Amino acid sequence: MQDGPAAWLARRISFGLLTLFLLSVVVFAGGQLLPGDVGRAILGPLADPRAVAALDRQLGADRPAVMQYLDWVLGILHGNLGQSLEFRAPVSPFILGALAHSLRLAAVALVMVVPLSIGAGVLAALRRGTLIDRVISLAGLSLTVIPEFVTSILVILLFGVWLRWLPISATWRAGTGLLGQLDHLILPAIPLVVVLFGYIARMARAGTVEALEADYTRTAILKGLSGAVVIRRHVLRNALLPTITVIAAQTSYLVGGLVVVESLFRYQGIGSLILAAAHARDFPMLEAGVLSVGAMTIAVTLLADALTAFLTPAPVPGEGG
Amino acid sequence: MRNPFPLIDPVRRRQGPRENQLIGEFIAGQIGRRGFLRRGSALGLGWPLLAAIAGAIDPLGTLPARAATGKAGTTIRVGSPMPAGAIDPVTVGDAGGLLMLQQVGEFLVFDQPNLRLAPMLATAWKPNHDGSVWTFTLRKGVTFHSGGMMTAKDVVATIERLADPRNASNALSVFKGVLSPGNIEKIDDYTVAFHLDAPHGNFPYYLSSDNYNAIILPADYKGDFEKTWDGTGPFQIEKYTSKVGASFIANANWWGGRVLPARTEFSFFAGQQPQVLALEGGDLDVISQIVVQGAEGLLTDRRMSIIRLEAAIHRQVHMRCDIPPFNDQRVRRALALTLDRPAIIQGLFRGLADLGNDSPFAPVYPSANRDVPQRRKNIAEAKALMQAAGSRGFPVTLTTEHLLEMPDYAVLIQNAAREIGIDVRLKVEPPAAYYGSAAFGKSDWLDSPFGMTDYGHRGVPDVLLTAPLTTHGTWNAAHFRNPEYDRLVAEFVAEVALDSQRRIAARIEQLLLTETPIIFAYFYDYLTATRKGVTGVAPTANGELYLQSASAG
Numbered sequence: 001m002q003d004g005p006a007a008w009l010a011r012r013i014s015f016g017l018l019t020l021f022l023l024s025v026v027v028f029a030g031g032q033l034l035p036g037d038v039g040r041a042i043l044g045p046l047a048d049p050r051a052v053a054a055l056d057r058q059l060g061a062d063r064p065a066v067m068q069y070l071d072w073v074l075g076i077l078h079g080n081l082g083q084s085l086e087f088r089a090p091v092s093p094f095i096l097g098a099l100a101h102s103l104r105l106a107a108v109a110l111v112m113v114v115p116l117s118i119g120a121g122v123l124a125a126l127r128r129g130t131l132i133d134r135v136i137s138l139a140g141l142s143l144t145v146i147p148e149f150v151t152s153i154l155v156i157l158l159f160g161v162w163l164r165w166l167p168i169s170a171t172w173r174a175g176t177g178l179l180g181q182l183d184h185l186i187l188p189a190i191p192l193v194v195v196l197f198g199y200i201a202r203m204a205r206a207g208t209v210e211a212l213e214a215d216y217t218r219t220a221i222l223k224g225l226s227g228a229v230v231i232r233r234h235v236l237r238n239a240l241l242p243t244i245t246v247i248a249a250q251t252s253y254l255v256g257g258l259v260v261v262e263s264l265f266r267y268q269g270i271g272s273l274i275l276a277a278a279h280a281r282d283f284p285m286l287e288a289g290v291l292s293v294g295a296m297t298i299a300v301t302l303l304a305d306a307l308t309a310f311l312t313p314a315p316v317p318g319e320g321g
Numbered sequence: 322m323r324n325p326f327p328l329i330d331p332v333r334r335r336q337g338p339r340e341n342q343l344i345g346e347f348i349a350g351q352i353g354r355r356g357f358l359r360r361g362s363a364l365g366l367g368w369p370l371l372a373a374i375a376g377a378i379d380p381l382g383t384l385p386a387r388a389a390t391g392k393a394g395t396t397i398r399v400g401s402p403m404p405a406g407a408i409d410p411v412t413v414g415d416a417g418g419l420l421m422l423q424q425v426g427e428f429l430v431f432d433q434p435n436l437r438l439a440p441m442l443a444t445a446w447k448p449n450h451d452g453s454v455w456t457f458t459l460r461k462g463v464t465f466h467s468g469g470m471m472t473a474k475d476v477v478a479t480i481e482r483l484a485d486p487r488n489a490s491n492a493l494s495v496f497k498g499v500l501s502p503g504n505i506e507k508i509d510d511y512t513v514a515f516h517l518d519a520p521h522g523n524f525p526y527y528l529s530s531d532n533y534n535a536i537i538l539p540a541d542y543k544g545d546f547e548k549t550w551d552g553t554g555p556f557q558i559e560k561y562t563s564k565v566g567a568s569f570i571a572n573a574n575w576w577g578g579r580v581l582p583a584r585t586e587f588s589f590f591a592g593q594q595p596q597v598l599a600l601e602g603g604d605l606d607v608i609s610q611i612v613v614q615g616a617e618g619l620l621t622d623r624r625m626s627i628i629r630l631e632a633a634i635h636r637q638v639h640m641r642c643d644i645p646p647f648n649d650q651r652v653r654r655a656l657a658l659t660l661d662r663p664a665i666i667q668g669l670f671r672g673l674a675d676l677g678n679d680s681p682f683a684p685v686y687p688s689a690n691r692d693v694p695q696r697r698k699n700i701a702e703a704k705a706l707m708q709a710a711g712s713r714g715f716p717v718t719l720t721t722e723h724l725l726e727m728p729d730y731a732v733l734i735q736n737a738a739r740e741i742g743i744d745v746r747l748k749v750e751p752p753a754a755y756y757g758s759a760a761f762g763k764s765d766w767l768d769s770p771f772g773m774t775d776y777g778h779r780g781v782p783d784v785l786l787t788a789p790l791t792t793h794g795t796w797n798a799a800h801f802r803n804p805e806y807d808r809l810v811a812e813f814v815a816e817v818a819l820d821s822q823r824r825i826a827a828r829i830e831q832l833l834l835t836e837t838p839i840i841f842a843y844f845y846d847y848l849t850a851t852r853k854g855v856t857g858v859a860p861t862a863n864g865e866l867y868l869q870s871a872s873a874g
Binding site: 040042052094157161167169171266273279 | 414565589753757758
């Protein structure tokens with residue numbers, strides 16, 4: 001017997017929470033392996049040991065690690081993400097701000113790459129074996145293997161330094177409007193588009209080819225439907241299912257894995273925040289950063305699964321076993 | 322003998338023996354103008370007096386102009402390293418944090434780029450007969466941004482806070498063995514006396530911009546600097562956003578006079594490359610510090626200006642003297658003789674560095690003794706030393722940090738050592754892993770038999786002579802123990818007169834050349850990059866950036 005949507009959702013959320021708990025344990029355990037301590041990280045290697053000990057004491061970082069972890073878990077249960085040891089300020093504004101930044105950049109990149117790559121993938125499938133197909137496939141493969149820092153520097157030099165069409169820094173001044181913000185985000189989004197284009201286009205192409213060869217497409221054509229209708233109603237709907245999964249899988253990379261891009265374009269995203277927290281042994285910031293990316297990944301995956309379920313054609317009653 | 326400078330006789334009659342000795346050295350040509358001004362300022366001689374004496378003896382020299390000449394009211398956009406944590410003058414220990422502090426805060430004394438001391442919040446300072454008590458006269462009419470008047474109680478509270486081990490003070494390592502809490506005396510509202518743990522000839526440097534934690538704060542400072550940003554400096558905080566940037570506006574009430582720019586904007590960067598790109602793209606006017614690696618394009622870009630300051634920034638290649646394979650000083654000397662230092666400087670820094678002579682006395686220090694011969698590459702001598710030590714070579718691991726040019730320098734050492742049969746293997750790790758807990762027994766830095774460590778600029782060599790090289794030095798990675806060296810360093814640190822410092826320096830330098838516990842191959846320059854047309858930007862090798870006279874016209 002199959003679960004209803006509510007039971008399915010409850011089960012997925014439960015698994016998600018369990019995953020997040022295990023993730024917090026892994027981050028905590030991994031953090032213990034990092035060299036040095038937070039007082040030393042803040043004061044520097046040449047600081048007097050008495051000063052380091054005093055700072056560790058002030059920050060509560062001299063308590064047993066398990067106690068620090070349990071206190072942090074207790075705080076989380078009360079809705080408090082904790083206090084940054086490095087910045088001596090609540091973690092929440094840092095996390096929320098960085099997450100918002102990352103989501104904004106991810107959204108711009110997705111808005112650019114999804115239609116472009118799906119369009120190219122579908123076009124390549126429809127023109128299978130032609131020059132267009134080969135160009136799209138080859139370009140996609142080639143672009144995917146170019147490291148982000150190379151693309152980033154190239155677009156900065158081209159559009160930022162030589163042509164001066166777009167600002168190099170992705171950080172905008174306070175009070176900048178939505179369009180102005182977009183101006184700052186286009187350049188850093190381009191390397192992400194380059195990385196993702198080939199991947200998504202190939203999936204879209206493969207899905208489209210499969211759908212084009214499927215029985216239901218042949219049936220639709222035999223029913224006399226126009227080519228455009230066949231593609232829109234029957235081919236695309238089925239072809240995009242694996243593509244949606246791929247896009248969902250890339251979202252966690254787009255949000256949490258852009259340290260290089262964030263650094264080159266001076267953008268305070270969650271990836272840089274997590275890396276800096278690990279360097280500084282700022283345990284509350286590190287935990288909150290990793291868990292926020294984890295939670296977002298789980299949510300996007302859930303959404304993608306729901307969308308896939310929605311788009312998957314319902315089995316015809318009486319068919320199947 | 323006829324007195325060649327009769328005009329200064331009346332001045333000399335009013336000075337003490339130490340001041341007259343200094344003037345005598347200057348007349349005799351034993352020290353240059355720079356050394357005279359530097360030592361004179363350290364002795365507390367006022368600028369007008371120093372200028373008058375220097376002008377009478379050496380009329381071609383000039384004192385640094387303070388007048389701002391550029392276009393007023395501009396905004397200066399600066400690329401800055403990302404501050405490592407909360408901005409708190411007591412704990413800050415990184416370049417980004419220091420830059421923020423120094424925009425609003427000021428020190429008692431300013432250690433200028435040429436290592437001369439100049440008055441800042443103190444107008445004069447004087448030692449007692451043996452340099453164990455230093456008395457500072459404070460500037461009158463200085464106000465904090467919050468409106469309060471700066472007086473002796475603020476100075477006493479600020480320095481007490483830094484010298485107190487309970488306060489997590491980053492200046493504690495500077496004051497250790499020099500100044501203990503409770504030994505700072507308020508004489509009156511504008512006079513403060515510092516009773517030192519032992520005589521110290523260079524103590525004013527410890528209260529200068531050389532000690533970047535020592536900005537003077539209000540006496541009632543509560544550790545909430547990011548809320549108040551209360552200092553006495555030419556700029557006041559406008560906005561600070563952690564991990565993003567900061568902006569400052571001109572302080573109309575600054576004691577130093579008119580502040581030329583209307584605003585300054587600091588953008589924080591996690592690395593150099595994005596800053597270089599932002600400067601080239603016109604998003605920045607200034608990068609506070611660049612290093613040659615990764616900024617080669619800027620050095621030859623006609624649209625840019627590079628401000629070059631001779632500095633004492635260096636790497637220490639330590640060889641543990643207490644365990645094989647480097648427990649024989651002949652082996653240590655042999656390795657030091659394999660390095661082609663001019664080629665290293667050219668390769669790593671495009672020549673923008675000074676040669677090191679295996680002692681902390683960088684050429685920039687007036688106390689360095691230039692009569693000591695420079696060590697040069699000599700493979701024949703190195704092989705002879707290895708033979709005399711009964712060594713035909715050995716494998717050894719050089720442990721170092723993944724930082725700036727250090728991995729490249731390690732490879733150069735590896736190649737050089739091969740010439741005398743030493744097989745160097747490299748272990749390059751992140752700085753945090755290299756320093757570990759920064760305690761003996763828990764740190765690759767302090768425990769490795771052969772390691773390389775980064776050291777920043779200091780205005781005087783005292784800390785570099787003591788912590789990494791004396792028997793009980795807390796940074797003694799070489800495990801070097803030499804009572805004669807300890808005695809000479811104690812003598813040097815206590816000495817006030819420059820000629821005596823130089824005399825002792827010669828003996829220290831000779832001793833270190835013989836023992837060679839640490840290789841000091843170079844001291845590289847501090848570089849600041851600006852757009853052409855940006856004027857009045859005044860960096861120091863300590864990492865400060867003074868912008869009160871800057872213009873981006």
